[in-house]
Amino acid sequence: MKPMLPSLTFDLPVRPDWQYEVKFDGFRAMLTWNSKGIEIISRNGKDLLPQFPEIKEFLLRYELLFKTYLPLKMDGELVYLENTHKANFSAIQVRGRLKSEKKISEQATRSPCRLMVFDLLMLKGKKFSTEPFFKRKEALKELFLTIGFELESDPYNNQLLQFVKAHDDFNELWEKVVLYDGEGIIAKFKNSFWEEGKRTLQWLKYKNWKYVSCFITSYEKTNGYFYIGVYQDKKIYTIGQVLFGFKPEEKDALKQTIKQNMIKEDDKFIYVEPAICLEVKYLELYDYQLREPHFDRFRFDLEPADCTFDRFMFAQKNLPQDLEITHPDKPLWEGLAIQKADYILYLREISPYMLPFLKDRLLTVIRYPHGMFGEAFYQKNCPDYAPEFVHTKESEGIHYILCNNLKTLVWLGNQLAIEFHIPFQTVYSKGPSEIVFDLDPPSKDAFPLAIKAALLIKEVLDQLNLIGFIKTSGNKGLQIYLPLPENVYSYDDTRLFTSFIAEYLISKAPDSFTIERMKKNRGNRLYVDYVQHSEGKTIVAPYSMRGNEHGGVATPLYWEEVNDRLKPVSFNMENALKRIRSQGDPFMDYFQTKQLQAFTPVLEFLKNSSKKG
Structure with missing residues (x-):
């Protein structure tokens, strides 16, 4: 069964009665589950299950729940999910080329791929392809909910079958796609039918292009490709070739210019010195070559020397185009290689x-x-x-x-x-949006005091059924957050709790903690500043860098990391990103927790206690 395909558009696909989905970059895959079993077939008719056995293993764990909905057929994209809006194309390509069953099995366990499902073509043997898109989407959503599956895409969720949401607001989704560096968006007409094997104008793909300034090095006579490059250490570094995007007159003029200025010619190529600069848009780098390059415009304002590998690598991070970065090579730290x-x-x-x-x-x-x-x-x-x-x-x-x-x-x-x-609050909040404990020891050597305080606070939170998140301060301390629902509590309310925790810490270890405001009277004890949590006061934001000698980052932690082995200087710019890629974001569920926080019973108990006292 050949899949229905979207048409590429360079115009914003914002239209009435259209919906928008994240375009995930992987292998197009059709899932069929019937009395013969499960099969997942690629766009080219290839059986994908031998390469991706984890999908079948996952589905079979839910066989009893799916049984009443068979036979079913779903359309989707098999991906290596990097974040909520982006799939890693290079990773799925590498995975798809593995031959060894042992290596496939290892990867399936260690780094499982996911099937992102965006369409339902059959349910309980009933053909759904003749239903309009919005009805197919509703039925697919209902199936996920009935099975008990989450509807949010999530690379850290063990659910290997994931739902691709349809959004009504293009701009809101596009902002997220750009933010997460996703491939793009698929726009779909709400009343479109699923047409096998057709490239349709009722589905449109709008891509999140990156841009590179480069120069032409040669012209391939057999197929009309223009080869492009940049300078790396004064040598030409070829980054690919471009054919599409030129107007016929632009292409003709370019060919003439190359012929008139060639430095040599052979059976296949006409070669030129770097002179003609242009801007090319592309999807991403794959093996240091451009994927899906399209000519965008000539850059008569540039010299070939301006087209460098460093600028190319910088630009491919998809920074806002109209924002000039000044002095990019300026060193920022004396002992660290950070420009x-x-x-x-x-x-x-x-x-x-x-x-x-x-x-x-x-x-x-x-x-x-x-x-x-x-x-x-x-x-x-x-x-x-x-x-x-x-x-x-x-x-x-x-x-x-x-x-x-x-x-x-x-x-x-x-x-x-x-x-x-x-x-501690937004501009729309009438009170605190969270409670934060800033555990700042008197010196770097006294960091174990912060660990001791954090673990004691965690014990209390667990006993009170409260949910806390912890991060390094980026300097020498730790900070504990309790998310709160908006516009429910006052700072007077939260002060009752912060002072209660401070008194608890001192009662447990008076030689380790103090609420003494005069520094000279604290000794080597950790100051528990419960007064700091108030309107107008500030705290360093999660993932902010700090202006200290080790280039620290205020890094979210998992609670199991808070032990005697924890060292604050090991959390810096480089490993903050590595941590997220390898183990996810410890603060990922932070905002969902706000509505779950059982703070009211605790507050009522403290208020009653203070009245009795």
Whole structure:
């Protein structure tokens, strides 16, 4: 059965009565489950189960639940899911080429792939392809819910059959696709029917292109391809070839120019010195070659020397196009090999995990205009020269920046804002959005005190059925978060709890903890600052860097990591990203937890106790 295929569009596919799905990049796969068993067939008719046995093994665990819905047929994409909006094309290609059963089995266990299902073609033997798209989607969603499957795509969920949502708002989904560096969007007409083997205009693919400035090195006479390259260490580095995207007159003019300026010719190619610069859009790099390159425009404003490998690698991270990054090679730390470009790319990569915590919060940053080599300063007021896309909110005469999108985050990075500090509430909150305990020991050597305090607090949270999240401060301490529902509690309410915890810690270990505000009277004890959690105070945001000598990052942790082996200096820019890729984001469920937090019974108990006291 040949799949229905979308048509490529370069125009925004925003139309009435259309819906939008994330386009995941993998192997198109048709799942059929009937009395003969399970099969998953590729677009070219290849049996995919020998290469991806984990999908069948997963489905068979739910055989009894699926039994009443057989025979069924689903259309989807078999992927290596990197994040909620992106599949890793290179990883699925490598996996698809494995021959050894042992290696396939190892990969299936260690790094399982997922079948992202976006269409339902048969259910209980009833043909659904004649139903309009929105009805097929509703039936597919109902099937997932009945089986008890989650509807959110999630690379860390053990559910290997995942549902691809249809969204009504293109712009909202597109913002997420860009943020997570996904491949693009499939737009589908709500009333479209599923037509076997047809490339249709009722499904449109709109891709998240990246752009590279490059020059032409040769022309292939047999097929009309223009070979393109960039300079790497003053040598030409070929990055692929481009054929599509030219207007006929542009292509003819280009061929003529190449013929007139050739340096040599053979049976296959005409070669030229680097001179003609152009911009090419492409999907991603695969084996350091461009995938799906399309000509975008000539760059008469560039010299070939401007087209470098470093700029190519920087641009392929899909930073906002109209945002100039100044002095990308500026060193920022004395003892660390971190340039400004590295820092901005860190912000780009970490943005899906960091931005939710910055959203709608009055932002205070610490800027280091000369890196760690000069003076730093706090910035609360948005500077006059900030571009229009930087949104602000006035509070007590200060125009604070609201860092609600990738563009603003990257702009702040270009201003060398290294530390991001946020209040405990959003601009729409009437009270605290969370409780935070800042466990800051008197010195780096006293870090075990922070671990001791954190574990004691965790014991209390567990006994009270409260959900806490923990992160490093990026300096020498730890910070514990309790997410709260919005507009329910006041700071007076939360003060009852923070003071209760402080008193509990002191009662358990008076030689280790204190609430003494005078530094000279604390000795070597950890100061439990329960007063710090109040309106107007700030805390460093999750995943923010710190301006210290080891380039620390305020890194979310799993509770099982909080033990005597924990060392704060080991959490830095490089391994913050590695941690997410290898073990996920410990704060992933943070915002869903807000509605689950059983804080009211605890608060009522504390209020009653204080009255009796």
